[in-house]
Amino acid sequence: xxxxxxxxxxxxxxxxxxxxxxxxxxxxxxxxxxxxxxxxxxxxxxxxxxxxxxxxxxxxxxxxxxxxxxxxxxxxxxxxxxxxxxxxxxxxxxxxxxxxxxxxxxxxxxxxxxxxxxxxxxxxxxxxxxxxxxxxxxxxxxxxxxxxxxxxxxxxxxxxxxxxxxxxxxxxxxxxxxxxxxxxxxxxxxxxxxxxxxxxxxxxxxxxxxxxxxxxxxxxxxxxxxxxxxxxxxxxxxxxxxxxxxxxxxxxxxxxxxxxxxxxxxxxxxxxxxxxxxxxxxxxxxxxxxxxxxxxxxxxxxxxxxxxxxxxxxxxxxxxxxxxxxxxxxxxxxxxxxxxxxxxxxxxxxxxxxxxxxxxxxxxxxxxxxxxxxxxxxxxxxxxxxxxxxxxxxxxxxxxxxxxxxxxxxxxxxxxxxxxxxxxxxxxxxxxxxxxxxxxxxxxxxxxxxxxxxxxxxxxxxxxxxxxxxxxxxxxxxxxxxxxxxxxxxxxxxxxxxxxxxxxxxxxxxxxxxxxxxxxxxxxxxxxxxxxxxxxxxxxxxxxxxxxxxxxxxxxxxxxxxxxxxxxxxxxxxxxxxxxxxxxxxxxxxxxxxxxxxxxxxxxxxxxxxxxxxxxxxxxxxxxxxxxxxxxxxxxxxxxxxxxxxxxxxxxxxxxxxx
Ligand code: SF4
Numbered sequence: 001x002x003x004x005x006x007x008x009x010x011x012x013x014x015x016x017x018x019x020x021x022x023x024x025x026x027x028x029x030x031x032x033x034x035x036x037x038x039x040x041x042x043x044x045x046x047x048x049x050x051x052x053x054x055x056x057x058x059x060x061x062x063x064x065x066x067x068x069x070x071x072x073x074x075x076x077x078x079x080x081x082x083x084x085x086x087x088x089x090x091x092x093x094x095x096x097x098x099x100x101x102x103x104x105x106x107x108x109x110x111x112x113x114x115x116x117x118x119x120x121x122x123x124x125x126x127x128x129x130x131x132x133x134x135x136x137x138x139x140x141x142x143x144x145x146x147x148x149x150x151x152x153x154x155x156x157x158x159x160x161x162x163x164x165x166x167x168x169x170x171x172x173x174x175x176x177x178x179x180x181x182x183x184x185x186x187x188x189x190x191x192x193x194x195x196x197x198x199x200x201x202x203x204x205x206x207x208x209x210x211x212x213x214x215x216x217x218x219x220x221x222x223x224x225x226x227x228x229x230x231x232x233x234x235x236x237x238x239x240x241x242x243x244x245x246x247x248x249x250x251x252x253x254x255x256x257x258x259x260x261x262x263x264x265x266x267x268x269x270x271x272x273x274x275x276x277x278x279x280x281x282x283x284x285x286x287x288x289x290x291x292x293x294x295x296x297x298x299x300x301x302x303x304x305x306x307x308x309x310x311x312x313x314x315x316x317x318x319x320x321x322x323x324x325x326x327x328x329x330x331x332x333x334x335x336x337x338x339x340x341x342x343x344x345x346x347x348x349x350x351x352x353x354x355x356x357x358x359x360x361x362x363x364x365x366x367x368x369x370x371x372x373x374x375x376x377x378x379x380x381x382x383x384x385x386x387x388x389x390x391x392x393x394x395x396x397x398x399x400x401x402x403x404x405x406x407x408x409x410x411x412x413x414x415x416x417x418x419x420x421x422x423x424x425x426x427x428x429x430x431x432x433x434x435x436x437x438x439x440x441x442x443x444x445x446x447x448x449x450x451x452x453x454x455x456x457x458x459x460x461x462x463x464x465x466x467x468x469x470x471x472x473x474x475x476x477x478x479x480x481x482x483x484x485x486x487x488x489x490x491x492x493x494x495x496x497x498x499x500x501x502x503x504x505x506x507x508x509x510x511x512x513x514x515x516x517x518x519x520x521x522x523x524x525x526x527x528x529x530x531x532x533x534x535x536x537x538x539x540x541x542x543x544x545x546x547x548x549x550x551x552x553x554x555x556x557x558x559x560x561x562x563x564x565x566x567x568x569x570x571x572x573x574x575x576x577x578x579x580x581x582x583x584x585x586x587x588x589x590x591x592x593x594x595x596x597x598x599x600x601x602x603x604x605x606x607x608x609x610x611x612x613x614x615x616x617x618x619x620x621x622x623x624x625x626x627x628x629x630x631x632x633x634x635x636x637x638x639x640x641x642x643x644x645x646x647x648x649x650x651x652x653x654x655x656x657x658x659x
Contacts, residue, residue, distance in 0.1 A: 001214070001215045002065075002213065002215060002562070002563045002564060003066060003067075003068065003069045003212065003213055003214050003215070003563060004033060004065065004213075005103050005106055005107055005108050006023060006025075007020050007021060007022055007106060008023055008037070008041070008107055008108060008110070008111060009021075009105070009107045009109075009111070009124065009129065010659075011112045011129070011131070012113055012114045013112065013113065013114035013115055013120065013201065014055060014113075014115065018129040018131075020106070020107070020129075023037070023108070024657060026654075026657075027654065028065070030575065030578060030650060030654055031538060031575065031578060031579055031582070031654070032064070032065040032538030032539060033062060033064055033065045033108040033538060033539075033540070034063065034064035034076075034077075034078050034537050034538045034540045035062065035078045035534065035537035035538055036534070036537070036575065036578075036582075037062055037109050038060040038062050038078060038080040038091070038109060039582035040582055040654060040655075041058075041060065041109070041111060042058055042060060042080060042081070042089075042586060043582050043586045043589065043655060044655055044658055045113075045658075046586075046590070048589050049590065050590070052081070052083060052087065052090075052191070052194075052195060052198075053084055053194060054115075054198070055113065055114045055199075056113070057081055057082045057195055058081060058082075058113045059080075059111075059112045059195050059199060059201070060111050060112075061077060061079050061102060061109065061112075061164065061204060062077065062078050062079075062080070062110075063077055063100065063102040063103045064076060064077075064538060064540015064541060065538060065539045065540060065562065066540055066541065066558055066559065067100050067102075067103055067212070067321070067322075067540040068099075068103050068214075068322075069214040069217065069220050070214065070220045070322065071220050071223070071322065071539075071562060072223075072227050072322055072323060072545070073322070073325070073545030073553060074539060074541050074545075075095055075096070075097070075100065075320040075321030075540065076093050076095050076099055076320065076537075076540050076541065077094060077099035077102060077540070078091055078093045078187075078537060078540075079091065079092055079094075079164075079179055079187050079192045080192075081192055082195075083190040083192075083195075083458070083480065084191040084194050084195065084437075085175045085190060085191040085457045085458045086456050086458055086480065086592065087457065087591070088480070088587040088590055088592030089190075089479040089480050089584075089586045089587050089592075090190030090191060090192060090195075091189070092178055092179070092188055092190050092192050093537070094185055094187035095321070095323070095328075096162075096181045096185050096321070097162050097181075098163075098164050098182075098206070100322075101206035101207075102206060104126065104206070104208040104209055104210050105125070105206050105207075106126050106208060106210050110124075112201060115198065115200060116200040116201065117200075118135060119133070119134040119137070119138040120132060120133060120134050120201060120202065121134040121137070121149070121201065121203040121204065121205055122204045122205065123205045123207075124204075124205070124206055124207070125157060125158065125159075125161075125206075125209075126207070126209060126210050134200075134202035134203060136152075137202050138202055139171070141168060141377060141378075142165050142167035142180035142186075142375070142376055142378045143180075143183050143184050143376050145163075145165045145166075145167070145202065145203060146181075146182070149161070149163055149203060150163070157207040159207050159209050160207070161205045161206060162181065162182075162205075163203055163206075164179050164187075164203065165179070165181070165203035165204070166179055166193045166196045166197050166202060166203075166378050167180060167193075167376055167377045167379075168377050168426055168427070169193055169378045169425075169426055170193030170194060170196050171202075172197065172428045172436070173194040173197045173198050174191075174194055174379060174437060175191040175436075175437035175441065176191060176379055176383035176384060176387070176436070176437065176438045177192075177193030177194050177197065177378050177379050177380065178192055178378050178379070178380050179192050179378065180375065180376075180378050183345070184372070185328075185375070186375055186380070188379075188380035188381065188383075189380060189383075189458070189482075190458065193379075214562050215561065215562055215564030216562070216564065219557075220561045220562055223554055223558055223561065224322075224324075226554075227324070227552060227553060228324050230552055231324055231325070234265060234266045234269075261549030261552050261553075262548065262549075262552065264494055264544070264547045264548065265544065265547070268325055268547075269325045270307075270311075271310070272328065272346050272348070273348045273350070274310055274346065274348065274349050274352055275307050277302070277305040277306075277349050277353065277356070278305055280349070281295060281298060281301055281302045281353075282295050282302050283613060284464060284466070284467040284614045285468070286353045286357055286462055286463070286464070287353065287357065287358050287462055287464050288357045288358065289357070289358070290358060290359075290392070290393045290451060290453065291358075291453050291464065291603055292393075292602060294609060294611055294612025294613070294614065294615075295613065296611060296612055298357050298360070301357055304364055305357075309364060310331065310346060310364070313331045313333065314329045314330070314331055315330050315332045315343070316329060320542065323542065325544060327544060328345065328346060329345070330343050330344070330346070331344050331345070333365075333368045333369070336365045336368060336369075337363070337366070338366045338368070338369040338415075340372075340373075341372045343372075344369075344371050344372035344375070345372075345375060347367055349462065350381060350461060350462050351367065351370070351371050351374075352364075352367055353385070353462035354381050354462055355367050355370050355381065355388075355418065358386070358462070359388060359389055359392060359412065359413070360412035360413040361413055361415055361418060366418070366419060370418070370419065373419075373422060373423065373426065374426070379425070379426060379436075380459075382459055382461055383458070383459040384422060386453050387425070387435055387436075387438055387439045387442055388410075388421055388422065390439045390442060390451045390452050391410050391435060391442070392410045392411065392414075392418075393448065394410075394446065394448040394451055395409075395410035396410075396411060396412065397448075405421070406424065406430040406431050408431070438454065438457070438458070439453060439454050439459055440452060440454045450601070452600070453600050453603070454482065454600070455597060455600070456481035456592075456596075456597035457481070457482075458481055458482030458483070459482060460475055460482045460484065460603070461482065461484025461485070462484070463484050465599060465603050465604070465621065466603065466604075466617045466619065467613070467614060468489050469489075469621070469624060470487060470489040470492070470525060470526050471484065471487070471489070472599055472603070472604070472619055472624065473522070473523075473526045473621070473624045474487045474526060475603075476597050476598060476599055476621060476625050477526070477530075477594070477625045477628045478530070479580070479583035479594075480583070485533070486530050487526055487530055487533060489507075489525070491529065491546065491547055492507050492528070492529050494547045494548070495529075495546055495549050497529070497532055497550065497573075499550055500550050500556055500568075500569030500573070501532075501569050501570060501573045502569075502570050503528070504524065504525070504573075505521055505524050507525075519623055519624060519627040520627055522624060523627035524631055526631075527628060527631040530576070531576030531577045531580060532546065532573060533546070534577070534579035534580045534583075535555065535572050535573065535575055536555065536576075537579070538575060538576070539558070539559060541553075556569050556572055559572060574649070577632065577649065578650070578654075580632070581632070581634075581641045581645065581646065581651060582651060582654075584640075585641055593638075594629075594638065594640070595637060595638050595639055598622070599619070603619075604619045605617045605618035605619055632645070633645030
């Protein structure tokens, strides 16, 4: 027995039909489920040159292999499609309860093509699949949509449904919109919300109750018990958050140091990802002033963004499905300055950075409001923040005038102007509407390309490649460029991949400049990182599980126990390599040119910064990306997987299987 449901659901919104199709076991063996299954299916089924917002694009929702087996930190779902932002592979992931809901309907993935004539939602309860009228919900924000659907379906379904939906940003096909579940949690990246909006698909509502299989549930349970016990032992004195900024300042002056995974898990459990904010501002990791500043520019801003401030107004912590960490939380923001809502999710580090230091904004209260606005709208905070930062820098340099910005004075730190601009972006109104497709399109319309921080069309996550050249490799070489979740050297040092992968080099302390020089060594690290992340995505795992390290979160043991297999780490890392190659082949088929993707000059250190922890750094990113592609067996100039590599990974045989 394996943990796969063995079937996918295929929905055509034009004919309003759906069919359930069995997937051959060799596909699961080759790519698992989650992002792997999506990569395999979308590669064959989206025709070359398809319009990302047209009927041929397919929107895929998938759960990972381990979801529902009892394995800890495996409740993430992935949505994938051709991205309107990049014109190539697009994906995003999110947690909550939606991933097991896919499997409880009897499927590993749902693939939706076509465009409906009027707004619809997809309903599935494991027996019936229906495409229902969603006119009553069109125009509502994501949180209101969920509430309304729950109210209307109350007592009708055997089980409370799980819902993924779009808000106004997705309805208006903003290229930086995402898909939300559970009150504004969001699969934000790649413009997946625009694809859903283009299909006039307001929501996917899942209410199945099927059992999820597992080969050896006792073994899986034992692994989870072991992990849970380790986590319980990990405690530090409360109030430690005040020291984080100082720690970041220290890190800015030191070589990269291998981290222990248990420390990162403690930080995420105690504060969530916002634990990183002060550390990032002071160490050089977190971008400041549209990626042009240094910690000197923000002086004591790290104190404003100290995670202890946020924990003080936290009312409840929450967990994704099968997660003992629970990095999420709800905040009571009633009565706070700028607040138009009573509560919001605890803002992620990415959101705080994108609307704090990136814009020179000192108001944490404004970030609570922006967080809630953007989550409800279903707009990506990373992309939106980068776009607003571009607008401010253009305005400050006279490229935009007050007449063009609808009277908004877009200066650094003007909180009120940022709030209004974001509202206009969501409503697609005036100047805000004109820039609501992200920074690349905005700079093509208004100029200021030198201030437009995007990588291959997508705005980068809030980590500076000058601080971590390995991150710069992933930003560029990743088939969905600009994503910060594929690998970082700090993550690599916490994971101990050399203990499961025979060719992965050990992590060691190193000066940041050494990363810049040693091309082949850093390429093996970036390859191992990317392969392991793809494996994690195929399993439906959380990146914070990854960061605990392979000796705490035992992904290989979990997979062997759940699937009844007996493979070693090298075998599983090769599955990750196969998934990555399939995503890159998707790009090549779609005409996306990997060699044309590059870091913005500013992020490469051209010119180098004169002061701060990133002082004097200029990256050799192009050489590093070439070495990374070489390590993958891809052409090191074009990024195209070589025929021998495709054959050796068995992708030629896999792609002959067409369902
Ligand atoms: S660590 Fe956070 S994001 Fe990851 S599974 Fe747990 S609650 Fe979800």
